[in-house]
Structures are given as C-alpha cells and as structure tokens.
Amino acid sequence: MARGPSAHQRRLLGSALVAACLLSSSAAHAEFDRRSLILLGRSVLRIEAEGAGGRLQLGSGVVIAKERVVTNCHVTRNASSISVVQAGARWSVQSQSVDTERDLCVLQVPGLPNPPVTLGRAASLREGQELAALGYTGGPALQISGGSVVALHHWGGHLVIQCSNGFTSGASGGGLFDRDGNLVGILTFRLPGGRTHYYAVPAEWLADSTELRMRFGQVRPHDGLSFWQRPVTAQPLFLQAATLERAEQWDDLLHLADRWAREDGADPEPLYLRALAYEHLGRDAAAVQSWQRSLDVDPGYSRSWARLAQLYHRTGLASQAQQAIESLTALNPGLALEVSDRLRADPSEPSQESARQ
Known part of the structure; x- marks a missing residue:
C-alpha cells in the first residue's frame, strides 16, 4: 500500500538531498544555484522495478504532473510491480503508459506528494550550454552531475541531446535540467567512447504526448526495443x-x-x-x-x-x-x-x- 512520508521522513529527505548536493560535481555547483538543485531533487525519485523471481531493476524517475512519474521503459520492461522511493518513503505504482520506441514510460502513483518539475524544451538548447543531470547513479543517494550540451541530433521531429553529464544505469530515467530548472531531457543511454557520449531524450516527447499515446494499463512486462536498442x-x-x-x-x-x-x-x-x-x-x-x-x-x-x-x-x-x-x-x-x-x-x-x- 502507498505510504505518504511522515514529518520525520521529510526531514530525512531534506538531509539526503543536501548531502547529495554536497557530493555532486563542482562544475554543477559553479553554474547552478545550490538551493535550486535541492528543490529539483524533491522531484527526482528512485525507481524499483521488480520482475520474476524478485529480480530488481533500479532506475530513476522525474515527477512531471500530479501523481505521475516518467522513467525509461527499459527500466520497467520486465516488471510485474514498481515502486518509487525517496528518503525511506515508498509509493506503489498503480499503472503505466508505455512508449517503447521513445523509451518513455509514465507511471501513475496514487498519493505521491512530490511536486512536478517544469517542462522545458530541448529545442531551446545550444551546444556548450551548461546542464545538470539528477539521478540515482551508483547507489541509493541522489547524485548531481555537471556538464554541457555536446551535440543536438535531429530525429523524430525533435532533438536528442548528447551531453557530457556522466551517469550510469541507475540514473536511467533521471532528469536533465537547464539553469532555469526546466526539465529539458530524460537521461536514457550512453555509448562507449569517452566522457561525452551520454544521451537524453527530449522533454518535448512528454509535452506533445496525445491521449492515444498516453494510455495507462496494468503494470506488467512489456515487449519491444527503443530506437537506440535496435540493430x-x-x-x-x-x-x-x-x-x-x-x-x-x-x-x-x-x-x-x-x-x-x-x-x-x-x-x-x-x-x-x-x-x-x-x-x-x-x-x-x-x-x-x-x-x-x-x-x-x-x-x-x-x-x-x-x-x-x-x-x-x-x-x-x-x-x-x-x-x-x-x-x-x-x-x-x-x-x-x-x-x-x-x-x-x-x-x-x-x-x-x-x-x-
């Protein structure tokens, strides 16, 4: 059953986020206001997707509307149940909308109190622009990675963001933010080849989703490969x-x-x-x-x-x-x-x- 955070848990949440900010890269601190990053961190959650035999797939998610969290579909692909977690508080996912091609799954989370972020646009970015990536890279604590836009790749009528904000698989589904705190991309995949081969899908794919695309159904394993996982x-x-x-x-x-x-x-x-x-x-x-x-x-x-x-x-x-x-x-x-x-x-x-x- 979903459980809202107690006052004590909310205090733990604030402490955890402050600690995460203190551990984050100096580049992020130099370009972004620390308080703004802490506030954004309230809207970035840990995803625990449980599959057959209790096997757990970990990822990240971003609150994009009331009781709605976006993550990558490759995080939830094999899940029969999903939880979102932050600072000891846990909420159960009731249903999800699956967009396999774009690797974006939106989760319905009843009772989730965390505020939604403001959606930005990848199209507003330019090469070299400073960004902050928030996700659960390498462990249970939220991490902040500073970096910048390396390239903007045209595909599907929008721009896929290539950046130098390093992240690992646990941050898949996390948020990529501009200096105004707008969500411009969802951290999705990385390629071999050095410190600049990290990719985020554009926030526009969330903003332009139609009700036909955003159909919610039971949490269960789903098939298909996203655009970057194909041959x-x-x-x-x-x-x-x-x-x-x-x-x-x-x-x-x-x-x-x-x-x-x-x-x-x-x-x-x-x-x-x-x-x-x-x-x-x-x-x-x-x-x-x-x-x-x-x-x-x-x-x-x-x-x-x-x-x-x-x-x-x-x-x-x-x-x-x-x-x-x-x-x-x-x-x-x-x-x-x-x-x-x-x-x-x-x-x-x-x-x-x-x-x-």
Whole structure:
C-alpha cells in the first residue's frame, strides 16, 4: 500500500538531498544555484522495478504532473510491480503508459506528494550550454552531475541531446535540467567512447504526448526495443554514424553522410560528419569545404568551427585558425578554450603548406 512520508521522513529527505548536493560535481555547483538543485531533487525519485523471481531493476524517475512519474521503459520492461522511493518513503505504482520506441514510460502513483518539475524544451538548447543531470547513479543517494550540451541530433521531429553529464544505469530515467530548472531531457543511454557520449531524450516527447499515446494499463512486462536498442542498421542515422566513427570506418561513414545529406539538406550534422571522414581519409581541402557548407546551413554549429580551427592549425593557416577560434568562442566558450589549449600544447610545428587536395 502507498505510504505518504511522515514529518520525520521529510526531514530525512531534506538531509539526503543536501548531502547529495554536497557530493555532486563542482562544475554543477559553479553554474547552478545550490538551493535550486535541492528543490529539483524533491522531484527526482528512485525507481524499483521488480520482475520474476524478485529480480530488481533500479532506475530513476522525474515527477512531471500530479501523481505521475516518467522513467525509461527499459527500466520497467520486465516488471510485474514498481515502486518509487525517496528518503525511506515508498509509493506503489498503480499503472503505466508505455512508449517503447521513445523509451518513455509514465507511471501513475496514487498519493505521491512530490511536486512536478517544469517542462522545458530541448529545442531551446545550444551546444556548450551548461546542464545538470539528477539521478540515482551508483547507489541509493541522489547524485548531481555537471556538464554541457555536446551535440543536438535531429530525429523524430525533435532533438536528442548528447551531453557530457556522466551517469550510469541507475540514473536511467533521471532528469536533465537547464539553469532555469526546466526539465529539458530524460537521461536514457550512453555509448562507449569517452566522457561525452551520454544521451537524453527530449522533454518535448512528454509535452506533445496525445491521449492515444498516453494510455495507462496494468503494470506488467512489456515487449519491444527503443530506437537506440535496435540493430545498428535500424537505428537513427546519428547513432549509425557514431558506431562507424568509433570503429574508424571512414569510407562507410562518408557514404552514410553523403546519403544523409541528400535526404536532409537542412541538417548540418551529415555535412560535419562527411568532413570528418574526408579529414581522416587525407582529403583536407574537401573536409574544409564540407565543414564550411555545414556552417552555411547553421552558422552556430560549433563542432564544425572546432574542427576547422584544428585543421587550419595543422596545415599552417594560422590566421584562419585564429578566426575559427574567435567564431567558436562567441558560440561555445568552453569548447573554444578546450581547442585552444589543445593547439597550444601541440608540440609539432605546423607546415606552411595550404590544405592538401
């Protein structure tokens, strides 16, 4: 039976959240107001999804409306019962709405007193913007991870967020927030490849849900794979490209990017990826042209400015490299600083030749 928190439990909740904030990264503290993070933490819960044989799948969830919590469907896939937990208080989930493709399950939790967050929009973000991720990473305590937007990937009419806010599987279903405390994404999956390969699905997928999509039913195991769990060839193009990039399959990446660019001329990402493939294939002039074309599509596409700066530096075009850094600084100061430091630390003397053909 659902149990509301006692006064003592509420005091424990406040203490637990303060402790979590004190343990969180300094980057998050530097950019976000600590009190705001503590208040947001009241709306991020631990999910315990119990399946056959008592096997427990742990995750996170965010309160998005009265007595409604969103989490990832891969957290609840095998569950025959689900509880939401915070600071010793526990509530039972009565029913859930399943959107397997988007990996979003909304849980109905009678008696849950925790306040809902404010829904934001992934479309409001820009590369380099500071974010805070809240979820139950690595244990029973809420953790806060500071980071920023690495890339915004077009898919399904919205933007899937790639960020540097590190999280593990226990944070799946947790919240990604902007500095105003708006929920802009739901922490969902990560890929191999370093500190920038963390992904959140957009909050717009919650805001635009129709009553047809939001049908609640009995808590029970459900089938199907989400967009990121499908075989590679059935995944969105940006994930297929990430797989090819990690494997350094540059010819295949070039072919995929060419096809993608023909299909969607309004997206700068395939042009960026085509340039990346060209550079690794030793075709610097073609890479420069393709990065410049991506900036014609979106002058604010900071990843292209960053790669151009590095290529110009390597090929001895110092003034062009400086101009690219200046453009990048206006868009994404953090990335500009990172690239500048990398170029200053480069021990090799760039050649005085212009870009290779």
